[in-house]
Each structure stands twice: as structure tokens, then as C-alpha cells.
Amino acid sequence: MIKINCIGYPRIGPKRELKVVLEKYWKGEASEKELLDSAHTLKKDNWQTQKDNGVDIICSNDFSFYDQVLDTICLVGAIPDRYKSKENLISFKTYFAMARGSQTKELDVSALEMTKWFDTNYHYLVPEFAKNQNFKLSSDKPFKEFEEAQKLGFKTKPIILGPLTFLLLGKTEENFEQISLLNKLLPVYEQILSKLNKIGAEWIQIDEPILVKNQNTKVISLIKDTLNKLKKYAGSSKILLATYFEKLDKEVENEIINSDVDGIHFDLVRGNINNLNAIKDKVISLGIVDGRNIWKSDLNKKISEIKNLKSNIKDIWISSSCSLLHTPYNLELENKVPKEIKKWLSFSKQKLIELNNIKIALNESSAVNIKYLEQNASDVKDRQQSKLIHSQKVKERIDTITSKILNRKSSYAKRAELQRNIFKLPLFPTTTIGSFPQTSDVRNARAKFKKNELTETQYESFLKEKTIDAIKKQEEIDIDVLVHGEFERNDMVEYFGEQLSGFTFTSSGWVQSYGSRCVKPPIIFGDVSRPKPMTVFWSKFAQEHTKKIMKGMLTGPITILQWSFVRDDQPRKDTALQIAFAIRDEVEDLEKNKIVMIQIDEPALREGLPLKKSDWKNYLNWAVEAFKISAAVVKDETQIHTHMCYAEFEDIIDAIAALDADVISIETSRSRMELLTTFEKFKYPNEIGPGVYDIHSPRVPSSDEMKELIIKASKLIDKNKIWVNPDCGLKTRAWPETLSALKTMVKAAKELRSS
Ligand code: GLN
Numbered sequence: 001m002i003k004i005n006c007i008g009y010p011r012i013g014p015k016r017e018l019k020v021v022l023e024k025y026w027k028g029e030a031s032e033k034e035l036l037d038s039a040h041t042l043k044k045d046n047w048q049t050q051k052d053n054g055v056d057i058i059c060s061n062d063f064s065f066y067d068q069v070l071d072t073i074c075l076v077g078a079i080p081d082r083y084k085s086k087e088n089l090i091s092f093k094t095y096f097a098m099a100r101g102s103q104t105k106e107l108d109v110s111a112l113e114m115t116k117w118f119d120t121n122y123h124y125l126v127p128e129f130a131k132n133q134n135f136k137l138s139s140d141k142p143f144k145e146f147e148e149a150q151k152l153g154f155k156t157k158p159i160i161l162g163p164l165t166f167l168l169l170g171k172t173e174e175n176f177e178q179i180s181l182l183n184k185l186l187p188v189y190e191q192i193l194s195k196l197n198k199i200g201a202e203w204i205q206i207d208e209p210i211l212v213k214n215q216n217t218k219v220i221s222l223i224k225d226t227l228n229k230l231k232k233y234a235g236s237s238k239i240l241l242a243t244y245f246e247k248l249d250k251e252v253e254n255e256i257i258n259s260d261v262d263g264i265h266f267d268l269v270r271g272n273i274n275n276l277n278a279i280k281d282k283v284i285s286l287g288i289v290d291g292r293n294i295w296k297s298d299l300n301k302k303i304s305e306i307k308n309l310k311s312n313i314k315d316i317w318i319s320s321s322c323s324l325l326h327t328p329y330n331l332e333l334e335n336k337v338p339k340e341i342k343k344w345l346s347f348s349k350q351k352l353i354e355l356n357n358i359k360i361a362l363n364e365s366s367a368v369n370i371k372y373l374e375q376n377a378s379d380v381k382d383r384q385q386s387k388l389i390h391s392q393k394v395k396e397r398i399d400t401i402t403s404k405i406l407n408r409k410s411s412y413a414k415r416a417e418l419q420r421n422i423f424k425l426p427l428f429p430t431t432t433i434g435s436f437p438q439t440s441d442v443r444n445a446r447a448k449f450k451k452n453e454l455t456e457t458q459y460e461s462f463l464k465e466k467t468i469d470a471i472k473k474q475e476e477i478d479i480d481v482l483v484h485g486e487f488e489r490n491d492m493v494e495y496f497g498e499q500l501s502g503f504t505f506t507s508s509g510w511v512q513s514y515g516s517r518c519v520k521p522p523i524i525f526g527d528v529s530r531p532k533p534m535t536v537f538w539s540k541f542a543q544e545h546t547k548k549i550m551k552g553m554l555t556g557p558i559t560i561l562q563w564s565f566v567r568d569d570q571p572r573k574d575t576a577l578q579i580a581f582a583i584r585d586e587v588e589d590l591e592k593n594k595i596v597m598i599q600i601d602e603p604a605l606r607e608g609l610p611l612k613k614s615d616w617k618n619y620l621n622w623a624v625e626a627f628k629i630s631a632a633v634v635k636d637e638t639q640i641h642t643h644m645c646y647a648e649f650e651d652i653i654d655a656i657a658a659l660d661a662d663v664i665s666i667e668t669s670r671s672r673m674e675l676l677t678t679f680e681k682f683k684y685p686n687e688i689g690p691g692v693y694d695i696h697s698p699r700v701p702s703s704d705e706m707k708e709l710i711i712k713a714s715k716l717i718d719k720n721k722i723w724v725n726p727d728c729g730l731k732t733r734a735w736p737e738t739l740s741a742l743k744t745m746v747k748a749a750k751e752l753r754s755s
């Protein structure tokens with residue numbers, strides 16, 4: 001008998017109920033009891049949904065008030081000293097202090113660092129380990145959640161983040177390997193697992209997604225032993241080891257197969273099983289329905305895939321490829337996506353229904369099931385053949401990529417000379433990254449316009465006022481290269497997606513990004529093209545209102561790709577190249593309209609790196625190609641800028657140079673310019689604007705502090721190639737600190753010029 005195994009369900013609530021109550025709680029407008037009650041309702045509904053849709057192995061401890069890694073930090077008591085927690089069980093106060101920082105009299109600390117969970121857009125809080133780190137069971141969340149479900153009549157499989165992933169995702173200040181803490185950590189896992197066993201868990205899921213990454217021999221040598229220990233700790237409870245997001249390397253897979261765990265979950269959407277025949281006496285959980293995307297599965301195909309599995313395994317479970325955390329809740333709530341497209345989609349609840357129909361078809365098919373499968377086949381076929389998707393013209397364009405399309409006419413050196421003569425910018429030219437404060441009046445006006453409470457003319461004249469005002473402010477501060485401020489944009493991807501064909505948007509497609517924050521990624525369903533100019537109106541308007549240079553501002557193809565739900569019927573590369581041509585058309589139009597500097601932002605270039613190092617080269621090749629297609633259409637005299645805001649460039653520095661942007665602005669202020677050494681070692685050939693202050697905080701650094709950073713940069717890099725700018729867009733800041741920081745920045749640049 002095939003069974004359905006749920007390995008994680010979204011938790012923010014179908015209508016973002018958790019977000020609402022959390023934010024109230026943080027403001028002091030909801031009590032702890034209200035928070036717990038709402039959480040209880042959400043969990044109960046999730047369990048009920050799983051049960052109603054035929055899930056045999058329902059999960060618990062996939063709920064979190066903020067983040068599952070933070071939950072694990074609490075569970076094993078790895079609370080950094082600065083949070084001053086002496087609690088036996090971690091309180092909400094400490095928990096949210098780690099999540100969001102605390103600014104009370106007793107506790108004035110910043111939050112833990114946050115970073116992306118593998119290659120998803122979900123962010124986890126990064127554990128911090130000291131060399132003499134101790135661990136101690138400090139939370140009862142998994143036990144309480146199990147019992148909470150039990151009281152309601154649900155028998156669940158608790159999910160626990162595994163010790164290897166937990167340690168390897170952490171960071172250390174001192175120089176030692178996190179994995180050396182394993183022996184100190186395992187006794188806490190012993191307590192956790194034996195307690196889960198005692199309270200009656202039949203199965204326990206241990207998540208070890210880190211195992212899909214290429215591992216060194218040290219880690220590989222620890223896998224089997226660690227898993228065997230976990231199995232022993234669990235007593236009569238069974239252990240399901242869950243891996244996801246990629247296939248396992250052979251050596252890693254071998255270790256797992258040869259261990260004593262009772263079951264293994266594989267991601268079969270992104271990977272496969274190397275050695276199925278070697279698996280004996282274990283349950284295998286086949287992750288066959290995509291947990292990371294929103295497309296309906298081709299069920300007949302999935303069913304025959306399972307039938308064709310040549311294996312001796314009797315116990316087969318089916319599941320989503322990874323936790324459904326990365327998929328929105330329920331398509332039934334959706335009211336914005338056109339109905340022709342809606343029938344191609346499947347959100348979390350629909351994915352359970354898909355699994356249920358696979359199960360029924362394989363176990364004892366029924367009339368209802370046959371009808372469901374027929375409808376599925378027809379929807380899948382409809383999508384494949386839809387006229388909405390395919391544009392011959394767009395496809396032909398990506399078949400004709402030549403070196404002329406990819407490359408600027410002349411080398412950087414030649415372009416730089418030409419540009420220097422035209423622009424006549426001073427040493428250390430100053431600029432900003434694009435957006436200016438999106439104050440509440442801007443957001444309100446947009447909301448009113450969307451609700452038809454403002455006419456298009458009214459909204460437009462409001463935006464014009466804002467833009468002119470931002471230009472005046474920049475002129476007063478005496479910034480050298482201006483931006484229009486991006487007041488007309490809601491979001492740097494959505495704004496473009498809304499104007500491109502091949503994109504659609506949802507009303508309900510929320511996925512958790514971090515804590516209470518959710519995003520609603522656009523859906524790229526078809527061939528992408530640009531019916532008409534997208535940014536020319538505002539860039540041209542802004543340029544006409546100043547004698548200074550106005551930078552045009554675009555989002556790059558990889559960032560648009562990375563922050564959307566991407567179609568799965570063609571390689572990501574093809575979609576990226578289509579977007580690249582759409583941006584190219586825009587760049588060309590901006591140039592025609594006298595915009596002489598154009599910035600193409602690619603903040604997501606690095607996060608698109610595949611999990612396996614062996615796949616990096618291929619990805620970077622097409623990512624660079626996409627950027628170059630967008631940019632290389634311009635004359636030598638037109639200056640192309642790009643912007644990236646993260647600090648780890650080491651891995652991708654060759655690719656960054658290969659973009660051949662004339663100027664790159666990067667985030668450096670938080671890492672105190674350390675990353676510039678990467679640029680120096682590599683002898684980065686073009687111009688660089690290392691961010692001279694951190695826009696993520698309202699703090700305004702002194703001009704001495706900024707000067708120090710610029711001087712440090714000019715020791716590493718030719719001073720004639722250095723720009724002076726903040727480290728990212730200013731949209732989340734308020735005006736007073738923005739003005740004061742920019743004045744300071746210009747002052748710093750001017751003083752350095754004259755000295
Ligand atoms: N131009 C964008 C802005 O200033 C860049 C945003 C980003 O890098 N994330 O808002």
C-alpha cells in the first residue's frame with residue numbers, strides 16, 4: 001500500500017493570520033495567549049487539511065513562530081551570550097530578541113544574522129557557535145506540539161532539524177570547525193528523541209538538507225555513525241531521514257542507505273536516487289510533487305514513474321519534494337490569476353489532493369479518481385498547447401544569439417576613455433543606488449490609485465511632484481549622478497513583471513520570506529517579451545528636470561527570474577534569456593531617449609548559484625550571458641552600471657568581471673570593505689562603487705568614518721575607478737536620515753578630492 005507522507009506544511013496561515021497576530025503581539029496589542037490561540041488554530045487547520053486529503057503520515061513541529069532554525073537554536077540551547085538568557089525554557093522574550101533584536105533597558109541587542117535557506121527565498125536565522133559551546137535541552141516545543149495534535153486525535157510525525165545541518169549552517173567567530181561540536185550536541189538529540197519516543201511518536205523525521213550539498217570526507221565519514229546514534233536514541237520510534245532540494249552525491253547516499261534509519265526521503269523533482277536497489281528494509285519517501293513551484297503535476301506521468309520503479313521495497317510513501325513551506329496555501333482562495341491560467345496551478349492544498357489521487361490510482365482506483373486524472377490530463381495538455389504560452393518570435397530570438405549581441409563594441413578601456421571625456425565627472429563621483437524613501441504618502445497614493453480612488457492623472461502628477469522634489473534634494477546636496485527615486489515602483493520585480501508579457505500575478509500566492517514577512521512572487525507562465533517601454537517615461541521626465549546626469553534604473557534578468565515562480569516546461573536558462581531580451585529592448589529605448597547611464601540591478605545573481613558546486617559553471621555562464629544580452633546593445637559612450645548587495649563575491653568574482661559593466665556598486669560597509677580585497681586580488685578591471693554606509697539602519701555615520709572607508713578602498717583599487725555611494729537603495733529609510741547621510745557622503749567625497 002502506498003502512503004502519503006507530509007514533510008512540512010506552510011504555517012503563516014491561508015490569509016496570513018500568523019503575520020497579523022505576530023505583528024500585533026510585537027506592538028503590544030495582542031497577548032501571549034492570543035498568539036498561542038491563533039497558532040493553535042493554524043496548526044489544527046493544517047492537521048485537519050492533511051487528514052481530509054488522505055495524508056497518512058501527518059507532521060508536527062513544522063509550525064514556527066518565526067523560523068525553524070531559530071526553534072532549533074532554542075531546542076538545543078545554543079543561545080549566544082549577548083541575549084543574557086538564563087532560562088531553562090526559552091521565553092518568547094528571548095526568542096523574539098534573537099529574531100528581531102531588542103531595544104529595552106534590560107536588553108539592548110541586535111538580532112541574529114539572517115540568510116537564505118539553501119537556494120530558496122526563505123531566510124533562516126544563523127546559529128552562532130563558540131569554541132567552548134555547550135548545549136542543553138531548552139525548549140519543549142516539539143513535545144508540546146505532538147501532544148497538542150494527539151489531544152485533537154491526530155497522530156503525528158514530529159520534524160526535527162538534524163544535527164549535521166544545524167551545525168553546518170551555523171557560523172563561528174573563532175577559527176574552528178563547527179562539526180567538531182557534534183559530540184557535544186548529540187546528547188541533547190538523545191534527550192529529544194527519547195522523549196519523543198516516550199510520548200508515543202511512531203515516526204520522527206530528521207531533516208538533513210545539508211547532505212545534498214557536496215560534502216568533504218570528514219563530514220561524509222560522520223554521517224552513518226550519527227544516523228545510527230539517532231536511531232538508537234529514538235528507541236522503538238522510527239527515524240525518517242529527509243533530504244531535499246537536490247539529489248544526493250553517491251558517497252553520501254551510500255552512507256545513509258547503509259545506516260540504521262528506517263526511512264529515507266528523496267527529492268525526485270530536482271534529483272533522483274543513485275542506487276535504489278541497495279535500499280532494503282527501509283521505507284522510501286518519494287518526493288514527486290514539486291514543493292517549490294506552483295504548477296499542476298502531470299499525474300499520469302507521476303503514476304507511471306512510480307510503477308516503473310524497479311525495486312523490492314514494499315513500503316513506498318509519496319510526498320512533495322520538500323516542505324510545502326515554499327508554496328502558497330490554497331488555490332481556492334485565488335481571485336486574480338486569469339482562469340485559463342489558474343487551471344494550470346496547484347498550491348499546497350492542491351498538492352495534497354494530487355498526492356491523494358496518485359495514491360488512490362496506485363492502490364485501488366475509483367470512478368472519482370479516474371475522472372480527476374482525466375481532468376488533470378486535460379489541464380496539463382491545455383497548458384502545453386496554449387497560445388498564451390508560446391511566441392514563435394520570442395523563441396527565434398534566443399536562437400540567434402551572436403557575439404555581436406553579447407558584447408559591447410569596444411573594450412572597457414576604450415569605453416572608459418570616451419565616457420570620461422564626455423561626462424567629465426570629478427574624482428570619487430557620488431551617486432545613489434536608485435530608490436528614495438517610500439514614505440507613507442507614496443504608498444497611500446499607490447493604494448488609492450489601485451482602488452480607483454485616484455485617477456491616473458492625479459496619481460501621475462503626485463509622482464511627478466515626488467520625483468521633482470527628489471531631484472531638487474539631490475541637486476542641493478550636490479550629488480554628481482542623480483536617480484529619479486523609483487516612487488512609481490512597488491517592488492523591483494513586480495514593477496517589471498506587470499509590464500511584461502508572459503507574467504501573471506496572484507491575489508493569494510503568499511509565501512513566507514522570513515518571520516512575519518511574506519512575498520507574492522510573480523508567475524512566469526509563458527514566453528516573455530516587452531510590448532512597450534516600461535521605464536522610459538519616468539527616466540525621461542527626470543532627465544528633463546535636471547542638467548546633471550540621470551541614471552536609468554532597471555532590474556536585471558536573473559533577479560527577475562530568481563524572485564518569480566518560473567515555468568517548468570523549459571530550462572530556466574531559456575526563460576532568463578527571454579527576459580534578457582526584454583530588458584535589452586528597454587535599454588535600447590532608454591538610450592534613444594537620451595539616458596546616458598543605465599543601471600541594471602542584479603542583487604539576486606549570487607543566490608541563483610546551484611547547491612552543487614559542479615553546477616556553478618553552467619549557471620554562471622548563462623547568467624552572465626543574460627546580463628550581457630540586456631546591456632550590450634548600447635553605444636560605447638553609454639555607461640552601464642550594475643548593483644549587487646551582498647558581501648560574498650569570492651566565489652563569483654570571475655563572473656562579475658565577465659558582466660563587463662562599466663561600473664558596479666556593491667555592499668561593503670557592513671563588512672568594512674573586506675570584500676574589496678577580493679576585487680583587489682583579482683584586479684577587477686572596471687569601476688567600483690563600494691557602499692560607504694549601511695542603509696539597513698537609520699544610523700548616520702560621520703564623514704570621517706566614510707572617508708576612512710574610501711581611503712581604505714583607494715589603497716586597494718585605483719582611485720580613478722572609485723565611486724562613492726550608499727550600499728543599497730534608500731527606499732526603506734526615512735527622509736531626515738537619508739538627507740543627512742547623503743550630505744555627509746558628499747562632504748566626505750569633496751574633502752578627499754581636495755586633499
Ligand atoms: N535600484 C534598487 C533600489 O534602489 C536596487 C534594490 C536592491 O538592490 N535590492 O531600490
Ligand code: ZN
Pocket residue numbers: 433603643644645727728729
Ligand atoms: Zn541593493
